[in-house]
Amino acid sequence: TATVCDDSDACTQNKCNPATGCDYTTATVCDDSDACTQNKCNSATGCDYTTATVCDDSDACTQNKCNPATGCDYTTATVCDDSDACTQNKCNSATGCDYTTSDACTQNKCNPATGCDYTTATVCDDSDACTQNKCNPATGCDYTFCHWM
Numbered sequence: 001t002a003t004v005c006d007d008s009d010a011c012t013q014n015k016c017n018p019a020t021g022c023d024y025t026t027a028t029v030c031d032d033s034d035a036c037t038q039n040k041c042n043s044a045t046g047c048d049y050t051t052a053t054v055c056d057d058s059d060a061c062t063q064n065k066c067n068p069a070t071g072c073d074y075t076t077a078t079v080c081d082d083s084d085a086c087t088q089n090k091c092n093s094a095t096g097c098d099y100t101t102s103d104a105c106t107q108n109k110c111n112p113a114t115g116c117d118y119t120t121a122t123v124c125d126d127s128d129a130c131t132q133n134k135c136n137p138a139t140g141c142d143y144t145f146c147h148w149m
Contacts, residue, residue, distance in 0.1 A: 011041035035071035060096035 005014040005022035012024040030039040030047035037049040055064040055072035062074040080089045080097035087099035124133045124141035131143040 009043045010046035011043050034068045036066035036068050059093045061091035061093050 003016055003021065005016045005024070007014060007022075007024045009024065011028050013028060015023040017023045028041055028046065030041045030049070032039060032047075032049045034049065036053050038051040038053055040048045040051060042048045053066055053071065055066045055074070057064065057072075057074045059074065061078050063076040063078055065073045065076060067073045078091055078096065080091045080099070082089065082097075082099045084099065090098045092098045122135055122141065124135045124143070126133060126141075126143045128143065130146050132146055134142045134144065136142045
């Protein structure tokens with residue numbers, strides 16, 4: 001009479017070793033050749049490919065896509081375009097699309113037909129001979145106190 005080896009686990013292969021008896025140690029290999037699914041085995045039902053691979057590089061400027069052949073793909077850039085010629089269409093990795101102007105040293109005029117005009121400089125003058133009148137593109141006018149010797 002042949003020994004029937006069945007541990008009722010769909011994730012093991014039921015083998016009989018003539019020397020040792022039933023062998024349930026060899027796992028079932030689940031691979032659907034799709035890098036966008038997680039290859040799992042459910043002991044009741046067998047291979048399970050329903051769980052999607054989560055692709056997230058935490059960069060708001062890339063599109064988190066999955067390619068079935070290669071897996072996660074972050075190369076496609078997010079397109080930032082608000083169709084307004086008066087804003088800069090930039091992407092910030094932390095926050096996503098940014099349509100603001102960023103140079104505090106220009107007067108950021110806009111011509112709806114041609115777009116931004118940054119040629120007019122911001123005049124920084126506090127009328128104090130003891131300060132240096134400079135413009136910082138990130139923060140605007142900077143009136144640093146002059147240190148005389």
